[in-house]
Amino acid sequence: MYIIVVGVGRLGYYLTKALLDEGHEVLAIEKDATICEAVTDELGSVCIRGDGCETATLNEVGTGRADMLIAVTGDDEDNLVACQVAKHKFNVPFTIARIRNPQNETIFKKLGIDATVSSTNIILEYIEQEVPTHPLMHLLTIRDKGMEIVEVKIPPESTTVGKPVKELSLPPESKLSLIIRKHQKPLIPRANTILQAEDQIIAVTTPESEDELKAALRGA
Amino acid sequence: MKVVIMGCGRVGAQLASLLDADGHQVTVLDKNDYSFRRLPPTFNGTALLGNGIDQEVLKKAGIEEADAFFVLTEGDNRNVMAAQIAKHIFNVPRVICRIYDPLRQELYQTLGLEAISPTTVFAQLLKERLES
Numbered sequence: 001m002y003i004i005v006v007g008v009g010r011l012g013y014y015l016t017k018a019l020l021d022e023g024h025e026v027l028a029i030e031k032d033a034t035i036c037e038a039v040t041d042e043l044g045s046v047c048i049r050g051d052g053c054e055t056a057t058l059n060e061v062g063t064g065r066a067d068m069l070i071a072v073t074g075d076d077e078d079n080l081v082a083c084q085v086a087k088h089k090f091n092v093p094f095t096i097a098r099i100r101n102p103q104n105e106t107i108f109k110k111l112g113i114d115a116t117v118s119s120t121n122i123i124l125e126y127i128e129q130e131v132p133t134h135p136l137m138h139l140l141t142i143r144d145k146g147m148e149i150v151e152v153k154i155p156p157e158s159t160t161v162g163k164p165v166k167e168l169s170l171p172p173e174s175k176l177s178l179i180i181r182k183h184q185k186p187l188i189p190r191a192n193t194i195l196q197a198e199d200q201i202i203a204v205t206t207p208e209s210e211d212e213l214k215a216a217l218r219g220a
Numbered sequence: 221m222k223v224v225i226m227g228c229g230r231v232g233a234q235l236a237s238l239l240d241a242d243g244h245q246v247t248v249l250d251k252n253d254y255s256f257r258r259l260p261p262t263f264n265g266t267a268l269l270g271n272g273i274d275q276e277v278l279k280k281a282g283i284e285e286a287d288a289f290f291v292l293t294e295g296d297n298r299n300v301m302a303a304q305i306a307k308h309i310f311n312v313p314r315v316i317c318r319i320y321d322p323l324r325q326e327l328y329q330t331l332g333l334e335a336i337s338p339t340t341v342f343a344q345l346l347k348e349r350l351e352s
Contacts, residue, residue, distance in 0.1 A: 081297040084327075
């Protein structure tokens with residue numbers, strides 16, 4: 001694949017290196033001349049000096065034939081524009097933007113960026129999975145469908161313990177897929193399945209109805 | 221009209237005071253409060269400190285009720301991002317943004333943004349001056 005990396009900070013540098021090691025054709029674009037020289041010294045002529053948001057620079061590096069553009073500068077707005085120019089001017093099939101503000105994930109998606117990477121979110125997800133008291137855990141995001149798979153734990157004091165599934169007021173976008181119980185085989189929830197304390201419930205939902213689902217499953 | 225202006229530079233401050241004098245409800249946003257010195261003492265609107273590419277800040281500036289949004293910071297990319305958030309996330313009826321780079325201005329114009337490149341406009345103006 002021909003991959004263009006915009007921004008050679010520490011992240012951009014190791015990304016370029018790793019992609020080269022995997023045998024891809026990689027070109028990095030960096031504004032700073034000193035960084036550019038350092039990269040060229042170490043990795044060969046894979047870095048050009050320029051502004052990755054400018055059509056002229058992207059034209060020069062043959063963005064028209066690129067399979068992917070990854071924008072990893074430190075500024076969300078620069079990453080957005082680099083990806084949008086690549087997408088709309090050069091028809092690059094896949095663009096990835098690094099984001100600092102986790103809220104930009106939905107905005108960038110709406111503005112046509114194929115994927116975003118947020119270190120803030122990645123760290124938060126790890127914390128969620130490591131801290132067992134967290135009521136709702138994100139297991140998987142199905143990005144193109146706007147759905148996600150989550151796990152909700154039912155604490156013993158929950159008012160829904162002892163209630164059948166059909167009595168829960170679940171949001172319409174959510175579906176319970178599986179119940180994991182201690183010392184039992186996982187079971188598929190039916191209308192009459194009674195919730196028990198410590199149940200782990202795997203559900204499909206949308207990010208918007210997450211809170212409603214959590215409330216429906218755990219009660220007041 | 222309720223108007224939000226992002227960037228209180230010379231143009232932003234000038235526009236704010238013109239619209240304010242016309243009786244519009246104006247909020248000016250800048251990430252540096254030193255910029256607000258450019259607003260005249262008679263300015264009746266609101267000056268708000270914050271970065272407009274953050275949607276929380278835009279909400280605080282009243283973007284949800286705004287009839288118009290002008291994006292006039294020094295950074296083209298910041299302007300492009302804020303303008304798109306206002307247009308596509310908050311559905312502001314009128315969004316006008318400045319993009320210095322003529323090529324980017326052209327691209328975002330075709331993508332539906334009302335974008336003005338002062339570079340193009342001023343160069344054209346100078347050329348016309350010479351020819352007249």
